[in-house]
Amino acid sequence: MVVKYFSWIKEHIGKSEEQLDLPSNITNVNQLINYLNEIDEKYNIIFEKKELIKIAVNKIYSSFDTKISNSDEIAFFPPVTGG
Amino acid sequence: MVVKYFSWIKEHIGKSEEQLDLPSNITNVNQLINYLNEIDEKYNIIFEKKELIKIAVNKIYSSFDTKISNSDEIAFFPPVTGG
Amino acid sequence: MSKNYPMIKIKIQNEDFDISEETKNLHQNNTGAIVNFVGVVRGLDEKNNQIINSMTLEHYPGMTESEIEKIIFDSYKRWELTGVTVIHRVGELKPSDQIVFVGVSSKHRQNAFDGCNFIMDWLKTKAPFWKVEENNNKKNWVSFNDSDNQALKKWKK
């Protein structure tokens, strides 16, 4: 699985993307977030206010209960500020 | 007094403006129209549907009862079609 | 709240205009948003299903400028605008030639959209311009479109 980060989230994590090999019991975005929170504290600040974070699965806006698998591309980013 | 004509009104009258020396009993636009209708039949077609004609006195939108004098510039034109 | 007057430019001209240049003139410090309207000559009179070879625009010098000025004045009484440019061509034009440019800048995009839309709607009904379409030596003075009167309703408070 590829996980991508943008804007200040990318800066906080210290990288723009990472490859993860997901345990088989992780089947949705919420479970992925819990998993990340467990493996490293640095994720906590990002996900402590989950409602402020936008999620894309395979480049489509998604939600916490969106199903995911190891072949997906997941992105976490703050609300957009273009235009 | 200068009377100006625009668009198809100008073409029908055959000139874009004319100088008139107004009789002193003509004090508003309506009276001017009646006066023109009397001096030449060519004005009749233009003024037979007066409600379709726009009037400007000294370059300001005006109405049939707007007061006029010999020093004014009067214009008759159809509804505008720019833009 | 005290309001600053916007930069205003009104031109009635035969020559074409350059939209990039006009947009740059509307850039000012702290202007974030510019909305431009550009009108172009159509090649077909749809109402009468007639090809248009060319058209000629005439205006009422002096009155045209002052009517446009009044419209711009009304627009910046309603919205906070930083700049307004209106350029309208007169004389002979061909299909796909540019006729009119209305550019409005503001700090906030909705003001720029509304100001530009408002100015175009009023220009269409108040500014003394008349179009005559030419097709095979036949002249056809374009008639006023009542939908332009209807368009004004959205601006009645």
Next chain:
Amino acid sequence: MSKNYPMIKIKIQNEDFDISEETKNLHQNNTGAIVNFVGVVRGLDEKNNQIINSMTLEHYPGMTESEIEKIIFDSYKRWELTGVTVIHRVGELKPSDQIVFVGVSSKHRQNAFDGCNFIMDWLKTKAPFWKVEENNNKKNWVSFNDSDNQALKKWKK
């Protein structure tokens, strides 16, 4: 009524764009009206009263384009449009640089105004771009403006 699809162009690029050229590309036979929105970098962050020296825009390649495409698709389901162009710059920009161009052409001006306004409002809330402002080596990620969510309300049927 059967609808023709408009000509669509979407570009995410570092380079500047030429509004005159883009407007000409939106001219098509029987297109009478073109409405352009141009966003420019402001020199001042008003919320924090901070001078902005430069800003950098990043995006999510692939998703950004597809989100803009969806917005354009929604716009031409609502209005009869003949052409839509969206150009958004990324990378480092300076105050008064152009950031975004949204050009919409239609036979009828109100469709062009509404389509352009709609696309800008949705682009502001959905297209994955993020701005970071730089001032004396301090970076400030711009935060989302709730007024952009409010702006969407006018498009709820």
